[in-house]
Amino acid sequence: MNNFTCVSCERKLNTSKFNKKSTICYYYLSKARVERIQTKDFLEENFTKTWSATLFKKYVLYLIELGIDAETICKNISKVLRVLQAAENELFKTF
Ligand SMILES: [Zn+2]
Structure with missing residues (x-):
């Protein structure tokens, strides 16, 4: 089978x-995952700041615009997510 x-x-x-x-x-x-990571729900779950969520979404849209296929986006996007989450945490420590 x-x-x-x-x-x-x-x-x-x-x-x-x-x-x-x-x-x-x-x-x-x-493809479904690439759709999901652009939703408000996903962004709110994963980011605490608007600027980082916006950057993330813009990055996803940029990859789509370049014609990068969904499988490749999925493979790389978790790293981008972690980098932006780290940036969220680090940026405001020093202020
Ligand atoms: Zn299919």
Whole structure:
């Protein structure tokens, strides 16, 4: 039974890579995640300052504008998230 296809884009699922319940491909999951990280909910959960949330969202939009694919954005965005969160914490310590 290796013939599952993604319910969203009909790409063939490589079942070895996915848990058995998965019905959507990694590509689609990545796309959904890229949508999610731009939502107000996500930004509010992950940032305490407006400027950092805005920078993060602008960065995501910039990557999309460059034509970077969703999987690559997902691979790199967690580091960006951590850098901006660290900046949030560090910037105001010295003031
Ligand atoms: Zn898909």
